Amino acid sequence: MLEIVRPGLWDTLQDQGRFGYRGIGVPLSGAMDQEAFSHANRLLRNAPDAAALEVCQNGGVYLFKAPTCFVLCGPATEAVLDDQSIATHTVYSAKKGSVLSVRRVINGVYTYVAVKGGFVTDQKLNSRSMHLSLYGIQKLKKGDQLPYQVYEGPNIEADHPPFSKGQQEAVLQAIPGPEFHQLHPSTDFSSLKFTLSDHNRMGYRLLPSVHLKRSTESIRSAAVFPGIVQLTPSGECIVLHRDAQVSGGYPRILILTEQSLNRLAQIKKGEIVVIKCTIDPSFT
Amino acid sequence: MKHKFTIYAMGQDSLTVELDGIKPIELKCIASHLKHFFDTDIDVLALNQSLTLFEKNCATRLDELHSFLATLEIEEALTPKRWELPVHYNGHDLEALAEKLKKTPEDLIELHQSHTYTIEGFGFLPGFFYIGSLPKALQIPRKSTPTLRVPKRSVAIAGTQTGIYPIESSGGWYVLGELAFDLFDPDVQPPVFVDVGDEVRFKAISSDKFELLRGQHLKGAQLQERLLCSK
Numbered sequence: 001m002l003e004i005v006r007p008g009l010w011d012t013l014q015d016q017g018r019f020g021y022r023g024i025g026v027p028l029s030g031a032m033d034q035e036a037f038s039h040a041n042r043l044l045r046n047a048p049d050a051a052a053l054e055v056c057q058n059g060g061v062y063l064f065k066a067p068t069c070f071v072l073c074g075p076a077t078e079a080v081l082d083d084q085s086i087a088t089h090t091v092y093s094a095k096k097g098s099v100l101s102v103r104r105v106i107n108g109v110y111t112y113v114a115v116k117g118g119f120v121t122d123q124k125l126n127s128r129s130m131h132l133s134l135y136g137i138q139k140l141k142k143g144d145q146l147p148y149q150v151y152e153g154p155n156i157e158a159d160h161p162p163f164s165k166g167q168q169e170a171v172l173q174a175i176p177g178p179e180f181h182q183l184h185p186s187t188d189f190s191s192l193k194f195t196l197s198d199h200n201r202m203g204y205r206l207l208p209s210v211h212l213k214r215s216t217e218s219i220r221s222a223a224v225f226p227g228i229v230q231l232t233p234s235g236e237c238i239v240l241h242r243d244a245q246v247s248g249g250y251p252r253i254l255i256l257t258e259q260s261l262n263r264l265a266q267i268k269k270g271e272i273v274v275i276k277c278t279i280d281p282s283f284t
Numbered sequence: 285m286k287h288k289f290t291i292y293a294m295g296q297d298s299l300t301v302e303l304d305g306i307k308p309i310e311l312k313c314i315a316s317h318l319k320h321f322f323d324t325d326i327d328v329l330a331l332n333q334s335l336t337l338f339e340k341n342c343a344t345r346l347d348e349l350h351s352f353l354a355t356l357e358i359e360e361a362l363t364p365k366r367w368e369l370p371v372h373y374n375g376h377d378l379e380a381l382a383e384k385l386k387k388t389p390e391d392l393i394e395l396h397q398s399h400t401y402t403i404e405g406f407g408f409l410p411g412f413f414y415i416g417s418l419p420k421a422l423q424i425p426r427k428s429t430p431t432l433r434v435p436k437r438s439v440a441i442a443g444t445q446t447g448i449y450p451i452e453s454s455g456g457w458y459v460l461g462e463l464a465f466d467l468f469d470p471d472v473q474p475p476v477f478v479d480v481g482d483e484v485r486f487k488a489i490s491s492d493k494f495e496l497l498r499g500q501h502l503k504g505a506q507l508q509e510r511l512l513c514s515k
Contacts, residue, residue: 023328133451
């Protein structure tokens, strides 16, 4: 078990997401930054869908109640294992009684704490990704226990190159959405600049640097999914993220690529985001 | 197919078929044909006379799907299932709504339970479905300011539709009452047993009956059997 001694700002358990239930309105969910999450499982030689602890901005204090190996994956993160500073993307052994303290994510938002074999909480609809509608809780709290298999084998040698986010400039790639034509033809969609004003696991609110003119204001409620960029009547853009509802009533002007959705997950409130839209639909 | 339709892709992994003037029961029928076409239990969302399917790289089959649907014959005589849903009409918006609609709460309840409705689509929340169409006298735009906490199992109306909140949520619909059972249960398969095209009747029950039914803790197949009507 991993015990939550003190929860972080928004600790949840996540995996690749919950597939096959959107027809009855169940969101996909899953790790906000799937790239960082996947890398954690690769480093530990876990199954790709092994569940990991997702930490948002400020992490908490966690007690290992059995031996295992673990890794921290994501942007640079200040963390301590039994009073020793530890690095991201490096596999460490934890003893029974080891205490991990994840202080803060430095140049991003989401970091993943993965253990050998993954956390083995009860699945709901074939996934361990936490969602209020299925588990009755939004985030982990003090005293919660995350079960995992004991692992006393040798420490796992990293056989993957270190993880790099590449360019630091937040340039996101998109293709036109079904209501792209509602954007005024004068819009320079090859490079739209926004400020990230607010975000959570459901969506990102982006304020455009220039007013986005459009023809009509709303559509009949229609299918949406993570990556869809909606244009609201007040001219803001909402980028839907992992916990987004399956339907929405705002024009769907753009669709971010999966890679850009992962990149967006690591952008902090107040930062500038550029979206470049290519018309070629084969782009993705 | 006699209905006009258009298909569009959103990225590589989803296709939406929009069908003008299609009935919900026909939508359900086409959804099952889509499963045959893709030869898998594909994830399909039925919503507002459209079907959106989610499947890795399905967008590459857009043209093929178009030809398939163009020649598809929908069965003429489709018989929908009918569910009778027991409701305790004690909702926190009942009195205020009755006043707005210039009716007594009793008339409002009678009006709501005396119609046969149809499930038109899914969306909004896990296990939430849209039930239409309300009689004209009950149609009202959604609240301008949503209620922050609409309780689980609330039976609520807005626009032309009724909805049942599967979980506590914020929402802008007027709450008429509470359903005696949970229709969404992630711990049983399938988590929702009603489908697009099914018919729905609401039946007013007393608070005693409501408590009795709540106490039965029916779920899954037993609950289906309890709610299914023989017409």
